[in-house]
Amino acid sequence: MKKITAFAFVLFFGIFVSKAQVTFNPGFRAGLSLSTISETHADYRPDFYIGAFGQIDLSKRYSLQPEINYIRQGSNNVARNFIDPNTQAERVVYQDLQISYLSFGLINKLRFGQGLQVQFGPALDVHLDDNLVIRKTYNDLSFVTGVAYKMPSGLGFEIRFKKGLFDVLDSDYYYNNSNNDYFFGDYNTNVNFQIGVSYSFDTK
Template sequence: MYTKKLALVVFFFWAVINTQAQVTFKPGLRAGLSLSTISEMHANYRPDFYVGGFGEINFTKRYALQPEINYIRQGSNNVARNFIDQDTQTERTVYQDLQMSYLSIGLLNKLKFNQFEIQFGPALDVLLSDNLAFRKTYNDLSFVTGVAYKMPSGLGFEFRFKKGLLDVLDSDYYHNNSNSHYLFGDYNTNVNFQIGISYSFETK
């Protein structure tokens, strides 16, 4: 009985040491084009940029966990807002470009298939600046998913979709009564596409 317990303990420590020996860490940088809008609005996509850093923790050949911090500029262009002009008591429509800058802290899972990767995970977006007159919330929670192609040199090409989960806009202020093409509702969330490059540094 004692021999079996000792063998089990030895096997457990051997497995832990073997797993630790296989874990590798690669820091990196990423940047690219950010295309974003706010859902349920009559608005255009806003082109801007994102830039950030990450650390890729490789547990196996097929799986890695990637914590990252990104600066992302989001928003929506040509937002139509209807309101009553207090001076003339008539309905007016104005068009505004809405801009929001976030510090996005993410934790992505990465499934690797040779040089191709599937990425997905949650992110916390902390609002740094914006030009909104009224808002529902300052920060946002989002889900990120995407694909990437990594070259042996460390250079990679990424395409991601990031969907906010919280209502960020005050629809009592930003509203549209004459929208015949899009649904303008009360649940207005961030929608973001990212197209860019990344570079992983080799570590010893």
């Protein structure tokens, strides 16, 4: 009886795996990166991202997509409010901040209809360079979500929102508590929108 049960289990598992038809499709993505740093009341910084991915189709509706991306983020017109050590006068200067990351993502993709996709998953952002004078952390952990439309040719169009979890900026350097006209929060995280295209190669 046990042998029959074991044989039935192996047979069932084999049929399941054969029906799954797991496929792997490599590709690349690139586009516009619009970023800011939260609680700085600054402008969005336009820049770019570029990367590569491998789409693992586990079922008709679900794929797992490991990817690696180079992303330039930051924030423009960040107000630094400080006391000039030479004149002891209160001054405000505006600076454009730039941070570059190598981002390793693990994106879940749910497919609906002919080409519509819903994407979400975590990403580990490894610091490459920046022009910040003082920072609280180098690397970041973020969550990614978005939508995409993939055409039969492999060309796709995507919009993503990426939110960092770590405090990346030392707000004490940019904000002097004596001036409430330039409010600067203490929890300054990366906020990033991505608008771009992707292309995946059919390896079937």
